[in-house]
Amino acid sequence: ATPTSIMVGTGRGAQMGVLFRQGEALQSLRDARVVAVDKTGTLTMGRPELTDFIVADGVDKDATLAMVAAVESRSEHPIAQAIVKAAQNAGLALPALTRFESVTGYGVNARINGATVAVGADRYMRKLGLDVGAFSAEAERMGAEGKTPMYAAVDGRLAAIIAVADPLKSTTRGAIDAMHQLGLKVAMITGDNQRTAQAIARQLGIDEVVAEVLPDGKVDAVKRLQAQYGPVAYVGDGINDAPALACADVGVAIGTGTDVAMEAADVVLMSGDLGGVPDAIALSKATMNNIR
Ligand code: ADP
Ligand code: MG
Numbered sequence: 001a002t003p004t005s006i007m008v009g010t011g012r013g014a015q016m017g018v019l020f021r022q023g024e025a026l027q028s029l030r031d032a033r034v035v036a037v038d039k040t041g042t043l044t045m046g047r048p049e050l051t052d053f054i055v056a057d058g059v060d061k062d063a064t065l066a067m068v069a070a071v072e073s074r075s076e077h078p079i080a081q082a083i084v085k086a087a088q089n090a091g092l093a094l095p096a097l098t099r100f101e102s103v104t105g106y107g108v109n110a111r112i113n114g115a116t117v118a119v120g121a122d123r124y125m126r127k128l129g130l131d132v133g134a135f136s137a138e139a140e141r142m143g144a145e146g147k148t149p150m151y152a153a154v155d156g157r158l159a160a161i162i163a164v165a166d167p168l169k170s171t172t173r174g175a176i177d178a179m180h181q182l183g184l185k186v187a188m189i190t191g192d193n194q195r196t197a198q199a200i201a202r203q204l205g206i207d208e209v210v211a212e213v214l215p216d217g218k219v220d221a222v223k224r225l226q227a228q229y230g231p232v233a234y235v236g237d238g239i240n241d242a243p244a245l246a247c248a249d250v251g252v253a254i255g256t257g258t259d260v261a262m263e264a265a266d267v268v269l270m271s272g273d274l275g276g277v278p279d280a281i282a283l284s285k286a287t288m289n290n291i292r
Helices: 003-015 023-031 039-043 061-072 078-089 122-127 134-144 171-181 194-204 216-227 239-247 259-264 276-290
Strands: 018-020 032-036 047-054 100-104 108-112 115-120 148-154 157-167 185-189 207-212 232-236 250-254 265-270
Touching: 003 023, 003 216, 003 259, 018 023, 018 239, 023 032, 023 108, 023 250, 023 276, 032 039, 032 047, 032 265, 039 185, 039 194, 039 232, 039 265, 047 061, 047 232, 061 108, 061 115, 061 148, 061 276, 078 157, 100 171, 115 122, 122 148, 122 194, 122 232, 134 148, 134 157, 134 194, 134 250, 157 185, 171 194, 185 194, 194 207, 194 239, 207 259, 216 232, 216 239, 232 276, 250 276, 265 276
Parallel strands: 032 185, 032 232, 185 207, 232 250, 250 265
Antiparallel strands: 018 265, 047 157, 100 108, 108 115, 115 148, 148 157
């Protein structure tokens, strides 16, 4: 690759809103076989809304929602914000709490009026020794609808199943189609529920799903894809994407994401969506073909 062609390619990228933080990325992007994509905030808007709050028999819905929202008011997870907003919209006052604890990748808990309130994924309930079988029909339906099911437990009793939905960005489908046209495999890596991830992948035509990944598991997922298919481009927006961005053959950060992700990336998409990825790959191929 001549320095001139790299410079021209980098300049064309900038015009399209694709910032190559180093010329090397323009070269290595051409060789990518797989584009691995974070779900929340990359495929989706990253702004979930509460869609379901179903309580167990004999459980007071408003009181439970108020307690759950109180616990979530201490969490920074986007899911937490959705639950707090729903409680506020319902006009509920949030009770005071003590001993808040966040278990990354699982959920949150705190003490409210002498009771322990825990909220989180099914794996969190299992970790706490709770059986979520009573809600299995609801969980299945929510997952099939692409919603994320979660559970609330009060003093070790399952109290509610909760779902949030995070809408897809309008450009996601087209970007995935364009990547397929370029001959790439598209994989989704997410901490979300298996069924939910599969439903969203089916909707988008995504080839491979790695779901229920713990926060430090994204790097392992990237390594497995590299071993199986060859060079991987990883696209993400969050703090927890930084290790995967650094480990991938090319790291691509969404420009509306966190600074930490952008610093770990080789390429930054100013558009704030996935559409820049096929553009960048096509540009890489054109640039590298011209100079061979
Ligand atoms: P992701 O970034 O894909 O959402 P996380 O590791 O942050 O992955 O979370 C994984 C899962 O853990 C979530 O889908 C949710 O079920 C559960 N979880 C995490 N934080 C919370 C929270 N504050 N409240 C309820 N559930 C949570
Ligand atoms: Mg994300």
